Amino acid sequence: MLTVENLHVRYGQIEVLHGVSLQVGExxxxxxxxxxxxxxxxxxxxxxxxxxxxxGECKLNHEPLDPLPAWERVKRxxxxxxxxGRLFRDLSVEDNLRxxxxxxxxxxxxxxxxxxxxxFPALAERKKQIAKTLSGGEQxxxxxxxxxxxxxxxxxxxxxxxxxxxxxxxxxxxxxEELPQHGVSVLLVEQNAFEALKIVHRAYVLENGHIVLEGKxxxxxxxxLVKAAYLGG
Amino acid sequence: xxxxxxxxxxxxxxxxxxxxAAGLTMVYGVLKVLHIAHASVYTVGAFVGxxxxxxxxxxxxxxxxxxLVSGIFGVLIYRSTYFxxxxxxxTVPLIASVGMFVMFTDLLQxxxxxxxxxRAFPAGGAGLSAIKTAxxxxxxxxxxxxxxxxxxxxxxxxxxTRTKLGLSWQAASMDRxxxxxxxxxxxxxxxxxxxxxxxxxxxxxxxxxxxxNSVFATMGDLPSYKAFIxxxxxxxxSLPGAILASLILAIVENFLVASVGYVLPRDSIAFxxxxxxxxxxxxxxxxxx
Ligand SMILES: Nc1ncnc2c1ncn2[C@@H]1O[C@H](COP(=O)(O)OP(=O)(O)OP(=O)(O)O)[C@@H](O)[C@H]1O
Ligand SMILES: [Mg+2]
Numbered sequence: 319m320l321t322v323e324n325l326h327v328r329y330g331q332i333e334v335l336h337g338v339s340l341q342v343g344e345x346x347x348x349x350x351x352x353x354x355x356x357x358x359x360x361x362x363x364x365x366x367x368x369x370x371x372x373x374g375e376c377k378l379n380h381e382p383l384d385p386l387p388a389w390e391r392v393k394r395x396x397x398x399x400x401x402x403g404r405l406f407r408d409l410s411v412e413d414n415l416r417x418x419x420x421x422x423x424x425x426x427x428x429x430x431x432x433x434x435x436x437x438f439p440a441l442a443e444r445k446k447q448i449a450k451t452l453s454g455g456e457q458x459x460x461x462x463x464x465x466x467x468x469x470x471x472x473x474x475x476x477x478x479x480x481x482x483x484x485x486x487x488x489x490x491x492x493x494x495e496e497l498p499q500h501g502v503s504v505l506l507v508e509q510n511a512f513e514a515l516k517i518v519h520r521a522y523v524l525e526n527g528h529i530v531l532e533g534k535x536x537x538x539x540x541x542x543l544v545k546a547a548y549l550g551g
Numbered sequence: 552x553x554x555x556x557x558x559x560x561x562x563x564x565x566x567x568x569x570x571x572a573a574g575l576t577m578v579y580g581v582l583k584v585l586h587i588a589h590a591s592v593y594t595v596g597a598f599v600g601x602x603x604x605x606x607x608x609x610x611x612x613x614x615x616x617x618x619l620v621s622g623i624f625g626v627l628i629y630r631s632t633y634f635x636x637x638x639x640x641x642t643v644p645l646i647a648s649v650g651m652f653v654m655f656t657d658l659l660q661x662x663x664x665x666x667x668x669x670r671a672f673p674a675g676g677a678g679l680s681a682i683k684t685a686x687x688x689x690x691x692x693x694x695x696x697x698x699x700x701x702x703x704x705x706x707x708x709x710x711x712t713r714t715k716l717g718l719s720w721q722a723a724s725m726d727r728x729x730x731x732x733x734x735x736x737x738x739x740x741x742x743x744x745x746x747x748x749x750x751x752x753x754x755x756x757x758x759x760x761x762x763x764n765s766v767f768a769t770m771g772d773l774p775s776y777k778a779f780i781x782x783x784x785x786x787x788x789s790l791p792g793a794i795l796a797s798l799i800l801a802i803v804e805n806f807l808v809a810s811v812g813y814v815l816p817r818d819s820i821a822f823x824x825x826x827x828x829x830x831x832x833x834x835x836x837x838x839x840x
Contacts, residue, residue: 368732387737389731389733389737392732397732398732409718417719468733
C-alpha cells in the first residue's frame, strides 16, 4: 500500500534521511525503531507532506504522493498522530475530533466519535473541555482519537506511547493491533521497542538516517544489536 | 438625555469600526499578518458602491455588488502576495502590506479611477425611517448602519461558530500545518477567509461613504490605523475583543470630543487609548496568554 524508495530529506543543507526505503503492505502494522535523532519524525513528516524530499519517491497504492499537499494525502487515506500531539489547543475535545473528520459528512462524524469515545472513555467525559487543559495522557488519547476520526487507510503514528501510563500503552497498542481487521494499515515510529515488537508484523531499524535492519519481530528481538540498543540488553 | 444621545452616536461609529476590524481580525487570526492593505479594500468598496449607486440608484444592490467586488479584491491580494509569503518571517508580509496600501491609494487617486476629488453618495437612509424616542434618536442613515452591521455580524457569527469553514479558520489560526494534515485545503479556506473579511471592509466603506455622503481615494487612511488600534486593543485575533474595543474606542472618542471639546484632535484620542491600554493590559482586552 505504501512504498518509500530511496528517500533523501534535508533541513536546509543538513541531510537527515539518506536514502530510506521501506514498504507497508495492505492491512499490515509496521514499526520503525530508532534512537533519538535517528530521523523517525522526519520520515513521518515527509510522508504526510510537511517536508519535501530532495530525492526519492513515496507512493500510496502506486500513486506518487510527492506532488500532493498534506490535505490531498488525507483525502487519499492518510492520517497522522504527530509527535507531541499537535492538538488544536484552544478548541474543545469535540471540535478537535470533528476536525479529524474534516472531509467526512456529519452522520459519519457522529458515528466515528462514538467509536473514539468507546476507546477512550476519559475523552467522552470531557467533550466540552478545552484541549490544552487536558492532562498529558488525555491529550495523547485525543491526538490518536482525532487521527482515527477520518477512518484512514494508513495511519502514521509518531511515538504513540509517549506520556501514557503502562495500562493505556497496552490498550492503545491493542487498538493498533486490531486496526488491520478494519482495513487500516499502520506505520508507527517508536522508541518503546519492547511493546511495539509485540504487535507489529514487521519492523525496520533506523540509525542516523539509514535503515540498517528489517525483519519480523521475532528476528529482531533475537538480534543481539537490537537487544543491546532497544530492549535493554 | 445628552448622555444617551452621545451613546447612540458612539454606537454608530462603533458599527463602522467593527465591520472594518472584524475582517482584519479574521485575517490576522489565520495568517498572523497585520493586513494594512485592508483599508484599500474599504476604499474600493466605497468606490464600487458609489459607482453602482449612481448607475442603478439602488442602495442594496450597490451594497451587494460592492461587497462582492471587495471580497474578490481581497482574495486577489491574498493570492498575489501573502500566498507566497506564508512561510516568510512575519515582518515580510507586513512590509508587503504597507507597500500595497500605499500603491493602491496612489493608484486610486489617478484620474481614470477615483481622481483627487470627493464624490457624493446620496443614498440617504435607503428607504429606512428614523427612530425617535424621548431619550435618544437615530436618523434614517444611522438606522441603516445599525441594521446592516447587525445583519452582517450575525452572519459572521454563524459562519464562525456553526460551519466547518469557521472551524477550519480556527484550526488554521492555531496550527496551520496540522490543519492541513486533517484534510483542510488551506488555500481554499484562507481565500474564503479573505473573501468574507474583505466583503465586510467593503460594506464598511459603503456605509461610511453614505453616512458622510462622501467617497474619496484617501478615505482609507484613517481607518487603516484605527482598525489596527482596535485589533491590538481587542487582543490580536479575538473577534469579541475587536467588537468590545470598537465600542470602547467609539465611546471614548465621542465623550472626549463632547466634553474636552477640541483640545485634542479627535483621532489622536484613539492612540491615547491604545497607549494607556498597552500600559495596563499588554495582551489586549481579550487577548490570550
Ligand atoms: N527543523 C529542523 N531543523 C534542523 N534540523 C532538524 C529539524 N528537525 C529535526 N532536525 C534534526 O534532524 C535529525 C532527526 O530528527 P528527528 O526529529 O527526525 O528525530 P527522531 O528520530 O524523531 O528523534 P526523537 O526520538 O528524539 O523524536 C536530528 O538530528 C534533528 O536535530
Ligand atoms: Mg521524533
